[in-house]
Amino acid sequence: MTLHTIRRFIIRSALNHNSHKRQRNLHVCNRCQLCTKSDLANPRNIQGSFKNQPITGSLHNGNQETGKSLHVPVMVNEVLEYLDPQPGQVLVDMTFGSGGHSKAIIERAPGLHILALDRDPTAYDIAIETAAQYNSAITPLLGKFSDLDKLLKSNGYDPCSIDGLLLDAGVSSMQFDRAERGFALSKDGPLDMRMDGNRDPEQPSAADVVNHIDETNLYKIIKRYGEEKRARDIAQAIIDYRYSFGPITRTKQLASIIGSVFSGDHTKDKLSRNAHLATKTFQALRIFVNNELNELNTALKMAHKFLKPGGKCVAISFHSLEDRIIKRNFMGIDIDAKINTKLSDHYKYKDPSLVMDKDHIGKLLEKHWSLINKKVVVPTEGECQLNPRARSAKLRAAIKVHEEP
């Protein structure tokens, strides 16, 4: 069973358990800390509502209330340069969003076909509208990266049949700018953060996590996915608040609990910009709720499986955890290996029956991807000024060089 399957199974059991008892704790697996397991033996009974907040209204029509409309695609010129789309090709846009990249690709190479995936039903609706505008040059697909295998096959695409693939990770402005999606700490909304909206009634929301997880595991999530130095204090403040005042249900409520941990007003991000004190914790919760890192790793495996040899993959990340997964996949480094793992580390097998023959060593040295750009590509200063969200973007591009076994 993959980590992802284990995580799904565990969340399901925890939610089933909760639907009977309305009390639950989630525990982070000690081995990988990427998946959760229910800790039904924990004596702490934590009360809270599991009712996920409904998401209503059309999310993609910019209006006064949202103040923002469609997502502004990042590094469009660079995507076109590295993907090099050609008429007649079939491409997968794994993160359609509001379709900015897809439209630019079709306009560059009319006659090309795009399979447009997104887990968000709002993005799927936009893909349907966009498909109609572009004479069905787009096939909208609703699902996650982990559903891609099934979705491509059911649309008649076999492994090694795709010419190019784009992955623009993270959250879209349409998700981030709508208070009711619960991603933004600057706008008050229900503490939701599910990219899928209400599509999967079993998926826990951010409120489910902060109201039912125990302190140690909340700390691990904030530390690991937010890389937050004050993770221990923040986890403690959340648990204290929960016990004293009841469930945490709103984004601003959580942001102010986190703010109470810090004495100063602002913290700096890695680019020395002022960031809200709760930014890293919100990132951590978002990653956990959407299982983002496992999904991203699966996306890159799927990319390799479905690209033709010679097919190109362009991947954009917005923080170091995402970039590490993309880099390691493209460079053939084991995703679970410690940083700076050398090939010699592969010889440290615990299994004495394993013979390190020529074939085995050959397999270890086999290259699956050839990097198009040796160094990571970042947006121009001009783009960052026009679109500040582009500032943390990093683009990597690679060519598939090896057939699937």
Ligand SMILES: C[S@@+](CC[C@H](N)C(=O)[O-])C[C@H]1O[C@@H](n2cnc3c(N)ncnc32)[C@H](O)[C@@H]1O
């Ligand atoms: C940064 S936005 C992409 C924006 C898009 N390139 C554009 O031009 O509008 C990321 C999108 O990826 C989607 N997404 C994130 N994780 C996903 C996953 N595991 N499976 C499918 N879609 C995902 C999100 O719902 C979001 O719409």
